[in-house]
Amino acid sequence: MRLFFVVGPSGVGKDTLLSGAIAADPALHWARRAITRPESAGGEPFEGVTEAEFSNRLARGDFALHWDAHGLSYGVPHTELPLGRDVLLNGSRAAIAQALAAFPGLRIIHITAPVPVLAERLLGRGRESRDQIEARLIRADQPLHAAVPVIEIANDTTPEAGVARLLQALRA
Numbered sequence: 001m002r003l004f005f006v007v008g009p010s011g012v013g014k015d016t017l018l019s020g021a022i023a024a025d026p027a028l029h030w031a032r033r034a035i036t037r038p039e040s041a042g043g044e045p046f047e048g049v050t051e052a053e054f055s056n057r058l059a060r061g062d063f064a065l066h067w068d069a070h071g072l073s074y075g076v077p078h079t080e081l082p083l084g085r086d087v088l089l090n091g092s093r094a095a096i097a098q099a100l101a102a103f104p105g106l107r108i109i110h111i112t113a114p115v116p117v118l119a120e121r122l123l124g125r126g127r128e129s130r131d132q133i134e135a136r137l138i139r140a141d142q143p144l145h146a147a148v149p150v151i152e153i154a155n156d157t158t159p160e161a162g163v164a165r166l167l168q169a170l171r172a
């Protein structure tokens with residue numbers, strides 16, 4: 001199993017590129033996260049859980065990785081990391097050190113786009129309020145863990161070009 005931690009600022013296109021890569025190569029597995037967000041919010045396929053459910057599952061040891069961001073909790077169940085498959089995971093830049101400690105062979109893919117483009121995409125996506133979008137944009141320049149090699153992918157043209165770049169990185 002190769003585990004790819006796909007990170008980048010909110011609105012950069014992580015979900016879009018991940019879903020395009022999965023559609024192009026069904027052998028890949030996109031790990032489904034548990035998030036304390038209602039499923040009706042849409043976006044990536046995830047499991048919407050209450051804060052109480054999240055805490056219980058965390059205490060039970062259900063999660064291989066977990067972190068908090070944007071006032072939400074995110075967990076990656078062990079069952080979402082099937083052996084023998086290449087796994088794509090929508091990760092957090094702030095959780096890279098933790099993820100590397102748990103999975104030393106982790107590959108980090110950093111998706112980038114200019115900040116004004118992020119703002120436009122977040123407004124277009126319409127999942128967050130204006131205040132939430134502003135808070136997400138403040139995190140746009142969050143630094144990555146310094147000491148690890150990172151595969152950089154610019155998603156600054158079409159989604160199709162971004163997906164093609166991601167697939168190329170996965171096949172390298």
Ligand SMILES: Nc1ncnc2c1ncn2[C@@H]1O[C@H](COP(=O)(O)OP(=O)(O)O)[C@@H](O)[C@H]1O
Binds near residue numbers: 008010157
């Ligand atoms: N290359 C692109 N060009 C134009 N719009 C894009 C591109 N990539 C993603 N988008 C759009 O930008 C918005 C944010 O993308 P999303 O995949 O949800 O980002 P993230 O998961 O990183 O927050 C979505 O509405 C998506 O359709």
Ligand SMILES: O=P(O)(O)OC[C@H]1O[C@H](OP(=O)(O)OP(=O)(O)O)[C@H](O)[C@@H]1O
Binds near residue numbers: 011069070139142
């Ligand atoms: O530490 P950061 O790199 O800033 O990431 C913080 C969180 O933001 C993203 O979540 P989510 O998918 O809810 O938001 P997004 O789609 O707007 O990126 C990402 O997957 C992390 O869980």
